Amino acid sequence: MSKENLNSPFKIIISNGITYREDDPNTPYSGVYNWLTDDGSAVTSVYEDGFHVSQLITDNGLTRSKTLFRKDHSKEITIYDDNGDISIRNQIVDGKLEGMTEIYADGVLLMTAEFKKGRKNGECIVYHADGSIARREYYLNNVKQD
Numbered sequence: 001m002s003k004e005n006l007n008s009p010f011k012i013i014i015s016n017g018i019t020y021r022e023d024d025p026n027t028p029y030s031g032v033y034n035w036l037t038d039d040g041s042a043v044t045s046v047y048e049d050g051f052h053v054s055q056l057i058t059d060n061g062l063t064r065s066k067t068l069f070r071k072d073h074s075k076e077i078t079i080y081d082d083n084g085d086i087s088i089r090n091q092i093v094d095g096k097l098e099g100m101t102e103i104y105a106d107g108v109l110l111m112t113a114e115f116k117k118g119r120k121n122g123e124c125i126v127y128h129a130d131g132s133i134a135r136r137e138y139y140l141n142n143v144k145q146d
Contacts, residue, residue, distance in 0.1 A: 018050035074098065083107070090115075114139075 011022040012033055019029045028050025035043050037057075041064065046054045055067045062084055068076045074093040081087045085107030091099040096118030103111040108129055114122030120139035128134045138145045 012047075019047050019052060020050065081106070093117075 012029060013020050013022050013025060015025075020027065021029050029047045030049055031047060033045045033047065035045075037043060039059075041057050041059045044056045044058075045052060051071055052069045054069065055065075057064045057066075062082070063080050065080065066078045070076075072093075074091060076091050077089070078086055079088040081104075083106070086102075086104050088101070088103055090097055090101040093099075094117075097115035098117065099115060101113050101115055102109060103113075109127050109131065111124070111126050113120055113124040116122070119142035121141060122139065124137045124139055125133055126135040126137075
């Protein structure tokens with residue numbers, strides 16, 4: 001991805017996981033930084049004390065994804081469909097799914113599943129369009145339990 005500025009009059013650098021303004025490399029950056037990806041999507045990133053705390057990606061005015069970054073290096077990601085409805089919401093820890101993942105179709109909750117270290121662990125529920133439960137399953141280390 002390129003980091004072409006939209007309305008940020010400066011460049012940023014990242015050193016040892018901390019973000020700085022290129023013109024002030026000794027002070028961790030706090031503020032908003034906007035740029036375009038190679039495919040033309042607009043990215044708005046928010047930083048506090050050098051840490052990336054959130055990112056919003058839009059395409060032609062439509063929100064495509066929101067990411068919240070935590071200091072423990074985990075993140076919450078929400079992906080949106082072409083109508084602006086939530087499609088997927090999940091948590092990532094060390095690059096793997098962790099906690100509850102929600103999957104939607106046309107803004108309606110379709111499935112919830114619990115993950116631990118990237119594997120299904122716990123309850124997985126599939127819903128009917130009216131919100132009633134179609135199926136409830138339990139997993140242990142990615143294996144469906146009877």
